[in-house]
Amino acid sequence: MKITMSMKNMSMRVIMIKSRKPKRNLGMLKLGVAVSSMAATWLGTNWLAQQDGGMAVAETAVFTPQQPTNSFNLPPIPTIVAPTGGTAPQQDRRSVAPTTQNPVIIPTIAAPHLQQLQVTTQDGSFTLDLSPIPAAQAPVFNQPIARSRSSR
């Protein structure tokens, strides 16, 4: 079953797994919508709007929960902040106000048990790791932080 949904500056399709039980379908639909919204956010709404003329790259999105979901005790669907889109940071980075105009909504909608997101596009599929990234120590600026060398 394919569902086409629209968000500001993007559209996408969610592939659902068919089930004989309507309640499961409804649950999968809700989860699919939430997850696909998250996938699109993960792909960077501003970037997508810039790169693909508003069409989301993730034309299909399925997710791989770490915990079994056969009980379908779904977490409440969180409020999804509508992505603003439309800004073009490459043209003038400094004109783009950080975060207030470009909200990062992943932390606000991520279900706690979601650790990975598998994204399938017509080009292929890949898995996104959703685990937190801890803060790093401040670099030491009296030595090189990175080195330019042949591609490796």
Added chain:
Amino acid sequence: MKQQWHSHSFRAMGSRISLWLEYENDDEACGALRQTEAMFAVAETRLTRFSDTSELSRLNQRPEQWVPVSNVLWGMAGLAVARAQETNGLFDPTTLPALEAAGYGRSFELLPAQPILPSGSGEPCGGWRQIRFNREQQAIWLPEGVRLDMGGIGKGVTAQQAASFLSQWGACLVDAGGDLVAGDGPTGNVGWPVAISAPWSQPDETPRDLLRLWLRNGTLATSGVDYRRWGNAHHLIDPRTGRPAETDVITASVLAADASRAEAWATAALIAGLDDGLEMLEAAELPAALVDERQRVYMTEKMYPLVM
């Protein structure tokens, strides 16, 4: 609010990608870094030549047809051809048949370590001159026998997009397998302290630094024949001969505001060789450093003021 440092590394496009971001909020920084990782993943699935289903492969599989393409591939192909023109064809995005003939037909990690007889196609490349673009249809037409390879330029441009994206949050640096793209410098510094490594160092070995400089709002790209070798062949094809380049330059590093420009000129200078390469880079007024097999460094005039 106190600035926090965030760093994240992952593999994409056959390389190790490392990101640095200075921003005060941990959760938002984490989200930005994860989104950047997703950008690389999307670009890789779209631009890789090692998957038959990538958009690039689907374009390459349909010669002599107008193929509508995404904004990403449209922009990337246009940039590649523009850089080929700018470097008079020494940077050539259509060397793929020669590269495969030289043995680089699979992802580098899968190539055999044992020596093979590298030959290349032995035919001059330059097929980019016959590529046609239809702006209204956003479609690309490839002649028979011509296939695009977005290898180096794709990674560099994606790194630049990543840096632009992260710059919305704060100072950032992207290291895409040795190609460095910086946004603004971190608080209290004029830029990011980076170095050009000596060639021949192993991937996990801390290399000797030949030059150090501050990098800010620009790209430092290095092309070399010291890595991505198999047997006695390497991955940089001389488009004039269709064979792995015979050059007295081991690595060429170029600094430019635009990643595709830095990538293309680094490749072109390396293929041209020391004398011609330096002359080209001087004419293009680019800061650059070439390293020969005795690890002697040759810099353009524009490079001197930038070195620490």
